Structure formats: C-alpha cells, structure tokens
Amino acid sequence: xxxxxxxxxxxxxxxxxxxxxxxxxxxxxxxxxxxxxxxxxxxxxxxxxxxxxxxxxxxxxxxxxxxxxxxxxxxxxxxxxxxxxxxxxxxxxxxxxxxxxxxxxxxxxxxxxxxxxxxxxxxxxxxxxxxxxxxxxxxxxxxxxxxxxxxxxxxxxxxxxxxxxxxxxxxxxxxxxxxxxxxxxxxxxxxxxxxxxxxxxxxxxxxxxxxxxxxxxxxxxxxxxxxxxxxxxxxxxxxxxxxxxxxxxxxxxxxxxxxxxxxxxxxxxxxxxxxxxxxxxxxxxxxxxxxxxxxxxxxxxxxxxxxxxxxxxxxxxxxxxxxxxxxxxxxxxxxxxxxxxxxxxxxxxxxxxxxxxxxxxxxxxxxxxxxxxxxxxxxxxxxxxxxxxxxxxxxxxxxxxxxxxxxxxxxxxxxxxxxxxxxxxxxxxxxxxxxxxxxxxxxxxx
Amino acid sequence: xxxxxxxxxxxxxxxxxxxxxxxxxxxxxxxxxxxxxxxxxxxxxxxxxxxxxxxxxxxxxxxxxxxxxxxxxxxxxxxxxxxxxxxxxxxxxxxxxxxxxxxxxxxxxxxxxxxxxxxxxxxxxxxxxxxxxxxxxxxxxxxxxxxxxxxxxxxxxxxxxxxxxxxxxxxxxxxxxxxxxxxxxxxxxxxxxxxxxxxxxxxxxxxx
Numbered sequence: 001x002x003x004x005x006x007x008x009x010x011x012x013x014x015x016x017x018x019x020x021x022x023x024x025x026x027x028x029x030x031x032x033x034x035x036x037x038x039x040x041x042x043x044x045x046x047x048x049x050x051x052x053x054x055x056x057x058x059x060x061x062x063x064x065x066x067x068x069x070x071x072x073x074x075x076x077x078x079x080x081x082x083x084x085x086x087x088x089x090x091x092x093x094x095x096x097x098x099x100x101x102x103x104x105x106x107x108x109x110x111x112x113x114x115x116x117x118x119x120x121x122x123x124x125x126x127x128x129x130x131x132x133x134x135x136x137x138x139x140x141x142x143x144x145x146x147x148x149x150x151x152x153x154x155x156x157x158x159x160x161x162x163x164x165x166x167x168x169x170x171x172x173x174x175x176x177x178x179x180x181x182x183x184x185x186x187x188x189x190x191x192x193x194x195x196x197x198x199x200x201x202x203x204x205x206x207x208x209x210x211x212x213x214x215x216x217x218x219x220x221x222x223x224x225x226x227x228x229x230x231x232x233x234x235x236x237x238x239x240x241x242x243x244x245x246x247x248x249x250x251x252x253x254x255x256x257x258x259x260x261x262x263x264x265x266x267x268x269x270x271x272x273x274x275x276x277x278x279x280x281x282x283x284x285x286x287x288x289x290x291x292x293x294x295x296x297x298x299x300x301x302x303x304x305x306x307x308x309x310x311x312x313x314x315x316x317x318x319x320x321x322x323x324x325x326x327x328x329x330x331x332x333x334x335x336x337x338x339x340x341x342x343x344x345x346x347x348x349x350x351x352x353x354x355x356x357x358x359x360x361x362x363x364x365x366x367x368x369x370x371x372x373x374x375x376x377x378x379x380x381x382x383x384x385x386x387x388x389x390x391x392x393x394x395x396x397x398x399x400x401x402x403x404x405x406x407x408x409x410x411x412x413x414x415x416x417x418x419x420x421x422x423x424x425x426x427x428x429x430x431x432x433x434x435x436x437x438x439x440x441x442x443x444x445x446x
Numbered sequence: 447x448x449x450x451x452x453x454x455x456x457x458x459x460x461x462x463x464x465x466x467x468x469x470x471x472x473x474x475x476x477x478x479x480x481x482x483x484x485x486x487x488x489x490x491x492x493x494x495x496x497x498x499x500x501x502x503x504x505x506x507x508x509x510x511x512x513x514x515x516x517x518x519x520x521x522x523x524x525x526x527x528x529x530x531x532x533x534x535x536x537x538x539x540x541x542x543x544x545x546x547x548x549x550x551x552x553x554x555x556x557x558x559x560x561x562x563x564x565x566x567x568x569x570x571x572x573x574x575x576x577x578x579x580x581x582x583x584x585x586x587x588x589x590x591x592x593x594x595x596x597x598x599x600x601x602x603x604x605x606x607x608x609x610x611x612x613x614x615x616x617x618x619x620x621x622x623x624x625x626x627x628x629x630x631x632x633x634x635x636x637x638x639x640x641x642x643x644x645x646x647x648x649x650x651x652x653x654x
Contacts, residue, residue: 076618378509399653413594
C-alpha cells in the first residue's frame with residue numbers, strides 16, 4: 001500500500017466482499033492492495049463507460065489471476081424504446097426512428113424496414129429499378145463506413161493508433177457521399193417505403209466514381225499497416241475462437257460466421273434488392289479467430305467497391321427513371337431536394353400546393369398527417385448488414401401505424417458469443433474478441 | 447383486403463380522428479394445402495418426423511410468401527427439437543412477442559424465426575398464450591442463441607420461459623415494474639408548449 005490516496009480509486013467493504021473502484025490512474029497501488037488480500041477470485045467490472053468496450057457495454061469478468069473464468073455482459077444502457085415509439089407514428093415516420101437503432105449502419109436499418117413495409121403492402125415489385133440500385137449503392141457505401149469504424153476502433157483498442165486515423169479518413173469520404181445524396185451524414189431517413197426520398201443530385205455519379213477510386217487507393221494504407229504485421233497477428237491470431245458449431249447454436253451471422261469457413265451471406269443465399277444481378281465474392285477464412293474476421297472485413301471493402309461500380313453503370317442507364325413508386329397513395333407527396341441544411345421541400349411543390357391546386361394540398365395534408373394504410377398481416381424480412389442478419393418483424397393491424405416493429409439486430413445476438421470467445425483467455429484478449437464481434441450498442445439496446 | 451377509398455374511411459367518411467374509429471386486428475385464417483413453394487416439403491417432412499404433427503400444429507398460415515406454424519405450447523419443445531435435428535433448421539434467429547389484448551385467452555404471441563442453412567429455407571413458429579398463464583418452454587437448450595431473445599421477450603412482454611438458465615430483465619433495469627411493449631403499457635411523454643400552442647404527447651395525438 002502506498003500512502004497516496006486517490007479519491008477516484010478507493011475501496012469499501014460490502015456484503016459481497018471488498019469493492020475497489022478504479023477510474024484510471026495508478027494501478028500499482030490497487031494491485032498491491034488486491035495482492036495483500038486472501039481472496040483468490042476477483043470479479044472485474046469493465047464498463048459501461050470503459051473506452052475499450054465499444055460504447056456502453058458492461059462486462060463482468062471473473063478472474064483467476066489474468067485468466068478469465070467467467071464472462072457476463074450487461075446491456076440495456078442505451079435502450080431508447082424505439083420499437084415502442086414506432087407504434088405511435090405512421091409507417092413512413094417509422095423510418096426516422098429505425099435509422100437511429102444501429103447508428104453505424106442506418107441505411108441497412110431503413111432498407112430492411114422499408115422492404116418489410118413494401119412486402120406488407122404488396123408493392124415489392126413496383127419499386128423502380130433506379131430506387132433499388134440507389135439503395136444497393138447506399139448500402140454498400142454504408143458497409144464500407146461501418147467496417148471502417150470496426151477496423152479503426154478495433155485497432156485503436158488494441159493500441160494501434162494509425163489504422164484508426166486512416167479508417168476515419170476513408171469513412172469521412174463515404175459520409176461526404178451520404179451528405180451529397182441524402183443531405184445528412186448519419187440517420188438519413190433516406191430510404192422510404194416505396195423507394196428513396198429523392199433522386200441523386202446532378203454530378204453525383206462522377207463524384208462517386210472518383211470516391212471509389214480514392215477509397216481503393218487509400219485502403220492499401222491500412223492493408224500495409226496491419227496485414228502480416230507481427231504485433232497485430234500476435235494480438236489477434238487464435239484469439240476469440242468460435243467455430244461453426246458454436247456459431248450455429250448461438251445464431252451468429254456475418255463476418256464471425258464467415259470466419260469459420262462457411263460462405264453464408266444473405267446477398268447470395270437469399271438475394272433481395274436484385275443482388276443476384278451483381279458480380280461479387282463472399283470472402284471467408286477458416287481460422288475462426290479475430291484475425292480471420294479482420295481479414296474478411298478488409299476483403300469485403302473491395303467487394304463493396306465492386307458492387308458500387310456496377311451500381312454506377314446501372315444508374316447511368318436508368319437516368320431519369322423515378323425513384324418512388326407511381327402510386328400516389330403511398331409515395332410521399334412532396335418532392336424533396338437537398339438544401340443547405342439537409343433535406344427540404346422543393347419550392348416547386350410548395351408553389352403547387354399553396355397557389356395552384358387545392359386538391360394537391362388536401363392530398364398532401366392527409367397523406368402526411370394520417371399516413372397510408374397497410375393491410376393486416378406479418379412479415380419478416382432479413383438483409384445482410386455489416387454485422388450479419390438484420391431481421392425485421394413487422395405486424396400490421398391494417399391501420400396507419402405499425403402494430404409491432406421488432407428488429408432482430410445482429411449485434412444483439414452476436415454479443416452473446418462474448419462468453420464463448422473470452423472464457424479461458426486473458427483480459428487483454430477480451431478487448432480483441434469484443435472488437436471482432438463489432439457490436440454497436442445502439443442496435444443492441446434499441 | 448378491403449378497399450375503403452384512398453384513406454380507408456368507412457361510414458360517414460369522417461377521417462378527422464374524432465369519430466372514434468376503432469381498428470380491429472384482422473385474424474388471418476389458416477391456409478389449406480397446397481401451401482406452395484417449399485412449404486409443402488417442410489410440412490411433409492415434419493409430419494413424417496413427428497407422428498403427433500396434427501395434434502401439435504394448431505394451424506398453418508401462408509401469407510405473403512412466408513410460412514407460419516402455430517404450435518401448441520405443450521408441444522413446442524418437441525417440435526423445435528425435431529426441426530433442428532431432423533429438418534436441419536440449425537439456427538434460431540430469435541423470438542419476439544406481439545401483444546393482442548383483444549384475443550382473450552391468447553393475448554400474448556411468441557414468434558420464432560428459424561433458418562436452415564442446409565435447405566436455405568425460413569419458417570416461423572407462433573405460439574399463443576394467455577396473459578394469466580404466460581408460460582412457455584425455453585428453447586435455450588436447443589438453440590443457445592435464443593437466450594437473450596427470450597430474456598428480451600420476458601422483459602418486454604412478460605412471457606415466462608420455463609427452464610431458462612437465467613430469466614432476468616435484459617434491456618430494462620432489474621427493478622422495473624411492468625412490461626413496456628404490452629399494449630396497455632403507456633408510452634409516456636409530456637405535452638410540449640410551442641409558440642403559445644400545445645403539442646400533445648405522441649400517445650395522446652389523434653390516430654386514424
């Protein structure tokens with residue numbers, strides 16, 4: 001024991017034994033103090049505010065020395081009741097809510113939700129090809145920006161600072177595309193039931209083409225830094241092991257499942273949004289470890305770029321096609337455009353409803369305030385998000401509001417594998433294992 | 447599907463929201479064979495593998511290209527085990543609840559989504575229980591991944607999964623009263639005053 005007393009690192013007696021509070025600072029005194037006790041078993045509470053736990057995730061680790069004997073996750077710190085809230089808004093407003101669930105993959109949340117609403121409405125085949133291709137392009141850009149956070153923060157948590165700088169540089173380029181297309185960088189509410197909110201602005205395709213070129217060039221920086229890097233390999237190879245049997249019983253999908261060698265990707269297995277028309281590969285490894293998942297994410301970046309390039313070619317041919325279903329009972333009446341502060345109403349539309357057509361005003365008012373009715377029934381739509389199967393279970397009672405919206409978020413499910421990956425390992429490896437699952441707490445807690 | 451004009455108005459055509467319009471949940475009836483697609487094959491395989499099929503399955507619904515098997519609560523565990531072991535539905539994508547307060551005796555529905563990688567097929571299981579006796583067998587023993595999903599369904603709907611290894615709240619705090627996703631649980635929220643007018647809380651606004 002040192003004579004120095006740290007106000008933030010004190011200890012107190014409880015009915016469960018002595019509890020030590022540590023918030024950074026001098027660990028030596030703590031180690032000395034714990035070493036002096038007779039207790040062999042130490043329960044370490046990591047989080048919910050620990051910077052290495054990927055947001056407000058709480059990990060309760062039972063330790064025997066440096067070895068973890070038991071792991072439990074505490075979640076719910078970011079529960080916002082989005083599913084409940086959507087039951088009090090109309091079907092179109094729901095997009096604005098669900099986009100905020102998994103905040104690193106907003107376009108996926110929106111698309112999964114809208115595919116579900118369209119299936120309930122029975123208009124899946126009426127969505128124009130241009131709208132679908134724009135959705136695919138935005139999803140693949142989103143996959144890149146999400147993987148960039150996964151790689152960047154994952155590396156940062158293992159002590160590698162430079163990959164994070166590179167990753168966020170690339171992510172910024174993708175967010176610029178989002179801003180150009182939707183007016184917003186995150187939580188865009190861009191994909192709407194029946195199509196997308198607005199068409200691409202003029203000159204978008206050439207900027208996208210340039211961005212793809214830049215990204216492909218820039219990805220090499222992180223590849224050179226990490227692939228084959230002996231320190232990186234020592235921290236990640238053989239760590240966080242989870243094999244195929246573990247993945248199937250735990251319902252794990254996404255890069256974690258593909259790191260067991262199984263090429264299961266819903267874009268290939270159960271195509272949606274016309275993914276069967278695109279040429280791309282499903283990268284896999286069979287190492288079942290953190291390094292394998294890292295390699296898969298790196299390779300998926302290139303596959304996403306390939307898909308985006310094919311989207312650009314398609315979009316050139318589909319120039320001028322509408323981006324919303326023709327049915328005016330479903331299509332949002334206003335034609336939106338990107339303004340200086342994000343999305344807004346087009347002035348032409350306001351001129352029409354305020355000055356020219358009373359019927360257009362009534363139609364606009366009723367559709368926006370009441371919303372459209374969705375025939376009763378239930379659907380489950382699933383898409384391949386950056387983290388695995390993102391499933392949406394929608395129930396309609398035939399009204400203008402959802403009866404039940406449930407998101408089967410891949411982060412929520414995959415986080416269950418933390419114990420299987422960490423127990424028997426060292427504390428430092430917990431960080432690597434959790435980073436390789438890539439949980440986003442907004443999606444976990446919803 | 448009924449066509450009730452552009453905005454679904456009935457009777458007087460009052461869609462102002464003041465007419466006290468009441469939505470009733472449409473009960474989709476059961477589907478008769480042939481179900482179409484791979485659904486007949488799934489039903490055949492299950493019938494062959496499980497002799498008590500007709501007793502265990504309340505009804506089969508095929509709607510919008512998706513297959514739902516309504517299963518009796520007492521048979522759920524057996525059916526799930528056969529679905530995994532013999533029909534190769536290796537993964538359970540989770541369970542979630544839906545609350546239908548008007549269906550007396552069957553207020554709470556638990557909805558499971560299963561996927562088979564071997565067959566590349568999806569099915570859905572639905573089990574109805576009453577609010578008073580909201581017990582279901584836990585499927586954690588069959589699919590370990592159902593663990594957190596069952597905890598969430600318990601947390602949000604109050605469905606009790608018997609034999610679950612640790613059925614505690616997962617998203618709400620441990621001492622939280624009530625089950626927030628039930629329809630009789632209030633959304634909360636307060637009225638907002640804005641430029642002299644009052645905007646009611648979302649749950650107090652007109653619905654159509």
